[in-house]
Amino acid sequence: MDEQLDIKSRNASRLLAGAEMTETFTSIPVISLAPLFGGDTDAKQAVADEIRDACMQVGFFQITDHGVDMEVQAGAFAAAKRFFALPEAEKRKVSVKNSPLLRGYGGLLEENTDPDNDGDLHEHFDLALDLGPEDPDTLAGTYGCGPNQWPDLPDFRPPVMAYHREMVALSARLFRGFALSLDLPEDFFDPHITRPIAELRLAHYPPQTPVYDPEKIMGIGAHSDYDVFTVVATGPVPALEVQNAADDWIAVPPMPEGFVVNVGDLLQRWTNDLYRSTFHRVVNRTGLERYSLPFFASTNPLWELGVLDNCKSPERPARYAPISAAEYIGTLMRESYGL
Numbered sequence: 001m002d003e004q005l006d007i008k009s010r011n012a013s014r015l016l017a018g019a020e021m022t023e024t025f026t027s028i029p030v031i032s033l034a035p036l037f038g039g040d041t042d043a044k045q046a047v048a049d050e051i052r053d054a055c056m057q058v059g060f061f062q063i064t065d066h067g068v069d070m071e072v073q074a075g076a077f078a079a080a081k082r083f084f085a086l087p088e089a090e091k092r093k094v095s096v097k098n099s100p101l102l103r104g105y106g107g108l109l110e111e112n113t114d115p116d117n118d119g120d121l122h123e124h125f126d127l128a129l130d131l132g133p134e135d136p137d138t139l140a141g142t143y144g145c146g147p148n149q150w151p152d153l154p155d156f157r158p159p160v161m162a163y164h165r166e167m168v169a170l171s172a173r174l175f176r177g178f179a180l181s182l183d184l185p186e187d188f189f190d191p192h193i194t195r196p197i198a199e200l201r202l203a204h205y206p207p208q209t210p211v212y213d214p215e216k217i218m219g220i221g222a223h224s225d226y227d228v229f230t231v232v233a234t235g236p237v238p239a240l241e242v243q244n245a246a247d248d249w250i251a252v253p254p255m256p257e258g259f260v261v262n263v264g265d266l267l268q269r270w271t272n273d274l275y276r277s278t279f280h281r282v283v284n285r286t287g288l289e290r291y292s293l294p295f296f297a298s299t300n301p302l303w304e305l306g307v308l309d310n311c312k313s314p315e316r317p318a319r320y321a322p323i324s325a326a327e328y329i330g331t332l333m334r335e336s337y338g339l
């Protein structure tokens with residue numbers, strides 16, 4: 001059959017055609033998600049096409065019209081500021097070191113995302129779906145399943161979990177956009193994100209001061225994310241930078257009403273490197289305290305997906321074996337804490 005008339009080959013070539021792209025980027029695309037929530041199929045596919053281009057060329061985009069309740073987000077930012085203002089000893093009571101799931105508080109320089117660096121200049125508090133100790137998934141010991149740690153701080157848990165729910169819902173909407181962008185049925189991921197690894201990080205980046213060698217210690221060293229995709233509320237303070245193919249660091253302008261979305265390693269694997277899990281870093285040169293809320297979206301922990309059919313060809317065979325989110329993320333998270 002004429003390849004152009006075969007929908008599958010057309011779709012395959014649409015993804016594979018971009019593989020030879022050589023131009024790099026100097027800015028981050030902005031995409032309105034509004035059409036994804038309407039009934040106009042062509043408008044939906046047009047958004048999906050924008051997502052595909054952004055993922056193949058940049059690995060990052062910013063979204064507007066995302067449907068997240070910004071008051072709930074403000075509640076989470078406020079809770080984060082109150083938590084980080086606690087005495088160090090209080091924060092240490094919920095150290096990630098108490099948690100096999102690495103949930104809870106990580107202090108300044110405790111995590112090191114770039115092995116060439118000496119530690120990340122931020123503190124954070126990580127949480128995810130809060131499963132009880134008797135939950136079958138907790139008992140099975142699967143990475144990503146289990147209880148959060150909570151500090152002794154009034155009015156912290158409810159606003160933070162409310163925001164986590166908003167982000168799980170947003171990521172479900174985005175999974176549909178990613179599915180369409182990959183020429184998959186819109187609901188392709190739905191059965192596999194019913195109990196996802198969905199980690200919310202509250203992060204505090206103090207200003208970079210001369211005490212720290214800026215080559216070796218920065219807010220977060222150059223890294224790619226381990227998840228399927230990340231959705232970051234960056235707050236108003238600029239500091240996030242994305243590396244392009246010329247090795248230039250492109251600043252991401254804060255868009256407090258929007259979110260930054262970036263491709264993670266798992267999505268790069270499924271797409272055989274057609275979608276880019278782009279290196280990025282945070283360097284807070286502003287002199288201001290910076291707070292951000294990254295949300296790491298993945299699938300159900302044990303679901304395995306290999307390279308998608310339309311992302312491989314005889315010339316571009318599968319570069320990756322199937323792997324579950326629990327195995328991939330769990331392994332890298334432990335490494336990032338030197339465990």
Ligand SMILES: O=C(O)CCC(=O)C(=O)O
Nearest residue numbers: 225232234240282292294
């Ligand atoms: O704080 C940010 O803007 C991004 C943080 C980040 O890249 C990460 O936590 O993986």
Ligand SMILES: [Fe+2]
Nearest residue numbers: 223224225280
């Ligand atoms: Fe990141």
